[in-house]
């Protein structure tokens with residue numbers, strides 16, 4: 209394993225454990241990646257538990273989704289990570305989890321986006337300086353055909369600076385590096401949980 213892959217692997221193993229501690233990666237759900245270059249990324253193998261990763265569960269894949277070593281089987285959702293690295297050159301990490309809040313809320317709303325406003329924590333997102341901000345988090349219908357799903361997502365990416373939700377499935381968040389990506393996912397999950405609680409209180 210070369211140095212930059214090893215460094216990314218260590219970071220992703222640690223973040224997987226933190227996501228698991230929050231209950232965001234039950235069973236073998238979720239996938240985690242970090243950019244290695246403008247042509248490649250490190251991503252989790254398919255089907256492993258993301259809370260109990262080892263460095264050998266992180267593999268190198270090009271931005272078309274092809275593994276460096278043919279025998280390696282990257283995440284089934286690799287193309288969604290490729291799409292984000294290709295679309296946003298400043299993105300250095302992508303995290304995907306299956307939280308209860310995101311899964312349940314996206315199944316009870318039929319809307320195409322979650323509108324978040326007046327929350328102080330919105331200031332955790334890039335460029336936001338006041339709670340008086342309206343942030344849209346797109347909600348896309350889930351699809352087992354990941355290439356087709358990427359095609360559905362593509363036109364909305366510029367309007368999704370925070371992340372997006374796959375209905376009945378989970379959240380994708382991205383950021384400049386693994387740590388700041390985790391913060392954004394944490395803020396987004398916090399907001400989704402607040403929306404769930406608010407709707408129950410009504």
Ligand SMILES: CSCCC(=O)C(=O)COP(=O)(O)O
Pocket residue numbers: 235236237238239252253254255256282283284285304
């Ligand atoms: C058991 S979860 C179903 C697949 C999924 O949604 C997921 O996030 C994990 O897939 P992977 O191939 O990355 O392990």
Ligand SMILES: [Zn+2]
Pocket residue numbers: 237238239285304305306377378
């Ligand atoms: Zn998933």
